[in-house]
Amino acid sequence: MIDLPSWLQPDTPYLLGFSGGRDSVALLHHLTSSGFKNIIACHLNHQLRGEESARDERFVRRLETPFEIGQCDVSSYANEHSLSLETAARQCRHEFFERCASKYGTSLVLLAHHADDQAETLLFNLLRGSNGLKGMKEKTPIGKLTFLRPLLNVRRAEINDYIEQHDLAYCEDSSNQDNFATRNRFRHEVMPLLNDILDRDPVPALLRAAEQENPLKNVLEDFKLLDPQERLFLPTLRGLPEAIQKEALYRFLKKEEVSEISCDLINRSLTLLTPDGPPSVNLPGGLRLRRKESRLFISQ
Amino acid sequence: MIDLPSWLQPDTPYLLGFSGGRDSVALLHHLTSSGFKNIIACHLNHQLRGEESARDERFVRRLETPFEIGQCDVSSYANEHSLSLETAARQCRHEFFERCASKYGTSLVLLAHHADDQAETLLFNLLRGSNGLKGMKEKTPIGKLTFLRPLLNVRRAEINDYIEQHDLAYCEDSSNQDNFATRNRFRHEVMPLLNDILDRDPVPALLRAAEQENPLKNVLEDFKLLDPQERLFLPTLRGLPEAIQKEALYRFLKKEEVSEISCDLINRSLTLLTPDGPPSVNLPGGLRLRRKESRLFISQ
Numbered sequence: 001m002i003d004l005p006s007w008l009q010p011d012t013p014y015l016l017g018f019s020g021g022r023d024s025v026a027l028l029h030h031l032t033s034s035g036f037k038n039i040i041a042c043h044l045n046h047q048l049r050g051e052e053s054a055r056d057e058r059f060v061r062r063l064e065t066p067f068e069i070g071q072c073d074v075s076s077y078a079n080e081h082s083l084s085l086e087t088a089a090r091q092c093r094h095e096f097f098e099r100c101a102s103k104y105g106t107s108l109v110l111l112a113h114h115a116d117d118q119a120e121t122l123l124f125n126l127l128r129g130s131n132g133l134k135g136m137k138e139k140t141p142i143g144k145l146t147f148l149r150p151l152l153n154v155r156r157a158e159i160n161d162y163i164e165q166h167d168l169a170y171c172e173d174s175s176n177q178d179n180f181a182t183r184n185r186f187r188h189e190v191m192p193l194l195n196d197i198l199d200r201d202p203v204p205a206l207l208r209a210a211e212q213e214n215p216l217k218n219v220l221e222d223f224k225l226l227d228p229q230e231r232l233f234l235p236t237l238r239g240l241p242e243a244i245q246k247e248a249l250y251r252f253l254k255k256e257e258v259s260e261i262s263c264d265l266i267n268r269s270l271t272l273l274t275p276d277g278p279p280s281v282n283l284p285g286g287l288r289l290r291r292k293e294s295r296l297f298i299s300q
Numbered sequence: 301m302i303d304l305p306s307w308l309q310p311d312t313p314y315l316l317g318f319s320g321g322r323d324s325v326a327l328l329h330h331l332t333s334s335g336f337k338n339i340i341a342c343h344l345n346h347q348l349r350g351e352e353s354a355r356d357e358r359f360v361r362r363l364e365t366p367f368e369i370g371q372c373d374v375s376s377y378a379n380e381h382s383l384s385l386e387t388a389a390r391q392c393r394h395e396f397f398e399r400c401a402s403k404y405g406t407s408l409v410l411l412a413h414h415a416d417d418q419a420e421t422l423l424f425n426l427l428r429g430s431n432g433l434k435g436m437k438e439k440t441p442i443g444k445l446t447f448l449r450p451l452l453n454v455r456r457a458e459i460n461d462y463i464e465q466h467d468l469a470y471c472e473d474s475s476n477q478d479n480f481a482t483r484n485r486f487r488h489e490v491m492p493l494l495n496d497i498l499d500r501d502p503v504p505a506l507l508r509a510a511e512q513e514n515p516l517k518n519v520l521e522d523f524k525l526l527d528p529q530e531r532l533f534l535p536t537l538r539g540l541p542e543a544i545q546k547e548a549l550y551r552f553l554k555k556e557e558v559s560e561i562s563c564d565l566i567n568r569s570l571t572l573l574t575p576d577g578p579p580s581v582n583l584p585g586g587l588r589l590r591r592k593e594s595r596l597f598i599s600q
Contacts, residue, residue, distance in 0.1 A: 127494055129505035133432070185497045193493060194427055197485045205429035215543035216515060222541030241522030243515035 002030050002162055005138070005150050013038035013106040014148075015097060018067070020056045020171035023112035026159045027151060029168055031110075032065050040104055041067040044096045046074040046089055056171045068103070070096040097145055113149045116156040119203040120186045122210050133210040155203070216247045220255070223248070230255075232296035238273055245270060253289070256298050260284050272296055302330050302462055305438070305450050313338035313406040314448075315397060318367065320356045320471035323412035326459045327451060329468055331410075332365050340404055341367040344396045346374045346389055356471045368403070370396040397445055413449045416456040419503040420486045422510050433510040455503070516547045520555065523548070530555075532596035538573055545570060553589070556598050560584050572596060 008031075016031070018024045018041035031039050043060040045053050060067050072095075078088035101107050113136055122135045140147045151159070163170065194202040220226055223240060225248055227233045232252050237245055249269045253261045271277040272291045280290040287298055308331075316331070318324045318341035331339050343360040345353050360367050372395075378388035401407050413436055422435045440447045451459070463470065494502040520526055523540060525548055527533045532552050537545055549569045553561045571577040572591045580590040587598055 126509055127498055127502040127505050129508065132509045182497055189493060190490070190497065193489060197482055197490065198427055202427040205427050208429065209426055209432045215547045218541070218543070222543065241518070243518070243522065247515045 002026070002151070002154050002158055004030070004034065005153075008036075008148075008150055010035045010037065012108065013040070013104060014108045014110050015040050015042045015068075015100050015104065015106060016110040017093070017097070017112070018043045018060060020059045022163050022170045023114060023117075023151070023159055025168050025170040026162045027110065027112040028063075028065065029166060030162065038106075039065065039110075040100065041065065042070070042097060042100045042109075043067060044070040044072055044093050046072060046092070048074055048085070048089075052172075059169070059171050068100050070099070072096065094142070094145070098143070101145060107145050109145050109147050111147055111149050112151055114151040114154045114156055114159055115207060116187075116191075116203055118152055118210075119206040120183065120191065122206050123190070124183065124186055133206075135210045216244065216251075219244065219248050220251050225252075227295060229295075229297075234273060234291070234294045234296065237296075242270070245273065252296070253283075258283055258285075258287070258298070269296075302326070302451070302454050302458055304330070304334065305453075308336075308448075308450055310335045310337065312408065313340070313404060314408045314410050315340050315342045315368075315400050315404065315406060316410040317393070317397070317412070318343045318360060320359045322463050322470045323414060323417075323451070323459055325468050325470040326462045327410065327412040328363075328365065329466060330462065338406075339365065339410075340400065341365060342370070342397060342400045342409075343367060344370040344372055344393050346372060346392070348374055348385070348389075352472075359469070359471050368400050370399070372396065394442070394445070398443070401445060407445050409445055409447050411447055411449050412451055414451040414454045414456055414459055415507060416487075416491075416503055418452055418510075419506040420483065420491065422506050423490070424483065424486055433506075435510045516544065516551075519544065519548050520551050525552075527595060529595075529597075534573060534591070534594045534596065537596075542570070545573065552596070553583075558583050558585075558587070558598070569596075 014031075014036070016024065016028055016039050018028060020043065024041075028039065028041055041060065041063055043057065045057045047053050057069060060069055072092040074085065074089045074092050077083070077092055078085050081088065081091075083091070097109050101109075118135050122133050125134045126132065136149055136152065138149050138152055140149075162168075191202065220232075223236060223244075225232055225236050232248070237248060240248065246266050249266050250261055253265070253269070258265075265281075265283070268281045269289055272279075272281060272289065277291075279292070280288045283289055283298065287300065289296055290299055314331075314336070316324065316328055316339050318328060320343065324341075328339060328341055341360065341363055343357065345357045347353050357369060360369055372392040374385060374389050374392050377383070377392055378385050381388065381391075383391070397409050401409075418435050422433050425434045426432065436449060436452065438449050438452055440449075462468075491502065520532075523536060523544075525532055525536050532548070537548060540548065546566050549566050550561055553565070553569070558565075565581075565583070568581045569589055572579075572581060572589065577591075579592070580588045583589055583598065587600065589596055590599055
């Protein structure tokens with residue numbers, strides 16, 4: 001039995017990213033049999049695997065529930081735009097979902113990523129150097145779309161059980177392709193090795209570690225650091241310990257979509273807090289963080 | 301060339317945990333040849349490996365710098381006290397270091413753990429379920445002793461180079477024993493596999509992720525939350541956002557050495573902040589967290 005999160009609404013229309021693999025097949029089946037009436041299975045044929053891609057598309061065309069199929073020559077797209085296959089595939093899928101969103105009047109896209117995908121992602125990102133345990137979010141707004149992952153707490157084994165219990169047909173997962181080799185090796189080599197060495201399943205420990213809420217996540221709101229124009233209000237900021245001032249500056253720059261927020265940039269921004277410090281600090285992209293009338297804000 | 305941290309003082313007397321393996325041999329040699337004059341190499345014969353243990357002890361006895369040798373039948377000790385060999389070994393070493401500390405009049409114990417040990421520890425603790433990236437600290441006070449790890453930023457390869465350059469003799473590392481199999485498999489199987497899959501060294505990313513300073517580490521001091529009797533002062537605590545109140549309660553309970561601080565305990569402790577909430581909350585071990593005169597403190 002797969003639990004669905006309470007924020008999923010049976011009458012809301014959703015797009016569903018549908019590869020035809022186990023995970024998306026289980027999610028689609030579970031939703032439609034739980035009374036969800038407006039699910040559109042959206043399948044993009046990446047044209048990366050010849051006959052196998054065509055086979056997957058035929059599988060989708062035989063669905064008894066609504067579907068939408070797109071075609072994209074991901075390989076050519078990657079060459080034209082000098083992108084890796086993985087990045088090209090992601091961009092093509094995004095554009096496809098945007099077309100589906102316009103056609104069906106919903107910006108909500110369900111994805112079937114599950115708890116084991118999440119654990120693999122956490123470990124992969126950690127080791128790739130993303131400064132901590134960064135995983136997938138249940139809700140991710142990107143551009144006009146919002147991606148939703150209702151299965152993030154469901155284990156792969158539960159999905160496999162569900163597929164067996166309901167005797168569902170599915171396509172072999174396309175992520176078994178060479179271009180996803182790194183992620184695949186985490187699944188098929190690293191996780192089983194860790195399980196063997198530790199003599200226990202490493203997934204729950206990883207998920208629990210990542211779930212630790214950052215207590216300073218809402219530092220700007222919690223300490224009422226923004227004025228009505230969303231500028232940083234210095235008299236309040238000055239009353240906080242330095243470690244928290246730094247976190248607030250980081251969150252502020254992030255909110256303002258400053259790219260590449262380095263420790264050095266935070267330290268330089270901190271000098272704006274002293275009244276006789278410099279009146280502005282250079283930011284990447286020709287912008288400046290300025291102090292004026294006891295407020296910090298970004299301008300040219 | 302191995303860099304030593306600036307907090308090491310050539311004239312201070314130090315004990316040095318000396319297994320006779322590469323790492324402790326390199327540390328001892330580097331210190332003595334850098335002008336450190338008061339280093340006592342402290343070797344505990346664990347008596348776990350028969351002739352090999354005796355061989356290591358003979359190796360230490362041939363040192364030209366001061367040393368201290370202890371004997372402990374760790375296996376019998378483990379049986380008598382129903383401990384794992386690893387825990388028993390740690391306790392025996394601790395008692396040995398305490399005897400050395402009394403004899404030589406210093407409580408400072410240098411350990412030769414290096415950056416690769418640290419990365420393996422971080423990953424091991426994460427996957428074992430210690431809620432995040434918990435590694436070894438440069439300075440760890442335990443009881444009357446303070447353990448110091450001056451090589452935490454030095455890579456294993458740098459130590460191996462040092463050993464080669466100075467043509468130093470050493471004993472095979474005793475951690476290659478069966479009872480340390482789990483840690484060993486991280487070193488010999490997990491780390492090389494990750495290196496191969498990611499096509500890069502995973503150690504720097506792990507170390508960097510763990511180094512991220514927690515900005516609420518000193519929340520009790522930073523927000524002046526303690527009164528002169530080290531009790532939590534509620535009027536100040538009440539003025540902070542709830543996420544920070546929780547972190548402060550966690551740090552307070554930890555400072556008071558409460559064991560097993562669960563999320564549930566933090567949430568129950570939080571109810572003490574409302575003036576008409578309960579006046580106390582049960583803690584593990586028959587203790588209570590009490591509210592009195594706008595302060596929280598622990599008592600029977």
